[in-house]
Amino acid sequence: MLLDQLRLFLTILDRGSMAAAARDLGLSPATVSERLAALEAHYGARLLLRTTRSFSLTEEGRALADGAQHLLAEAEELDARIRLGTERIAGPIRLSAPSDLGRNRIARVLDDFQQDHPEVEIDLHLSDGYVDLMAQGYDLAVRYGDLQDSSLMVRRLADCARHVCAAPAYLDRHGMPEHPDDLARHNCLMMRFGPNTDRFWPFVIDSRQRRIAVRGNRTANDGEAVRAWCVAGHGIARKSEWDIAEELADGRLVRLLTDYETPPIGLQVVYPAGRGHIRRIRLLIDSLATEFA
Structure with missing residues (x-):
């Protein structure tokens, strides 16, 4: 029974609300609320701080989330070993x-x-x-x-390594930047990580690392979108070597400012x-x- 309550608790965290967890589990919102209250009563501690629109974890709730992950993982592993055999x-x-x-x-x-x-x-x-x-x-x-x-x-x-790169078509139209400061005159394709946009790109200049401000007319929170824009010639991007290895190999993208790259x-x-x-x-x-x- 406790394992079921812990699964319910983790489902609430995963789905972001008790209503969404109730839909996933095929339960009524009232039942989910009652089971969460029973879990809090079992531990004698408030696990979530709830408002009308959201919730946040208390310190006790965060500790329980961590412990519940471990406990349920071990239970799943034990169940699989017994039911399926140790080799499966x-x-x-x-x-x-x-x-x-x-x-x-x-x-x-x-x-x-x-x-x-x-x-x-x-x-x-x-x-x-x-x-x-x-x-x-x-x-x-x-x-x-x-x-x-x-x-x-x-x-x-x-x-x-992370490489600054652009498509040959973009460079034909706008020229090749020779120094990181030249990026101020170029359209840079930026990544957004959560609420933060990557507007400052690091370079090693005169043996010191500097962050160069960039700007452009396209920003995305998806790395593949930025790569596709770059290949299509819409601007200059800064991408992981793993993401653009094929494009560099076949010439669809060109590495820029290689003398100023930061360490991997x-x-x-x-x-x-x-x-x-x-x-x-x-x-x-x-x-x-x-x-x-």
Whole structure:
């Protein structure tokens, strides 16, 4: 019974409201509210701070969300081992990944993984914004950059350079920038990460890192959209080497300002500590590491 209540709690967090969780679970909103109240009474603590339109986690609620993920993961693993045998790999995996990388590289890894393990169910979430793994119930995420949340485990997959690039057609019309300051005269295609737009691009100039302000007439929160605009000749973009490798190889894009590039950043997989003990998740992490090695 407690496991069911914990699943209900995580569903509320994942769906963002008790009404949405009720629809997913086939329950009435009143029943969901009653079960949440019973869970809070069981622990003797308020788990959510609710308003008419939204809610936020209390400290106790955040601790329970973390612990519930671990507990349910272990219960799922035990259930699979007993029902299916220790050699069979089965069960759900919820994965978050950057949009462009997810479509063009990670999706292929998942195809191969499911071919080897057809009883695994994949739920892939593509987003270039911040995702709270604990609160939203994800097993793992692939992300660029250094680990920010120290409660998560991390496995580095590769170093990843970011290149400023443009299509030959754009450069024919507007000329080649020779210095990062020249970007002020160009149309730059910008990414938006959640509420923040990437308006300042880093470069190494005179042995020091500087952030150059850029501007342009197109911004998107989807990396593939920015890449497509760049290939179509609408402006200059700053993209991960993984996202534009094919376009650079066949000449559809050209690297710019290579003498001023910053050092590569990390590409890593992050996951709550308890999820790494689950065999299907551990095997998928290994598959990702092999892909990007």
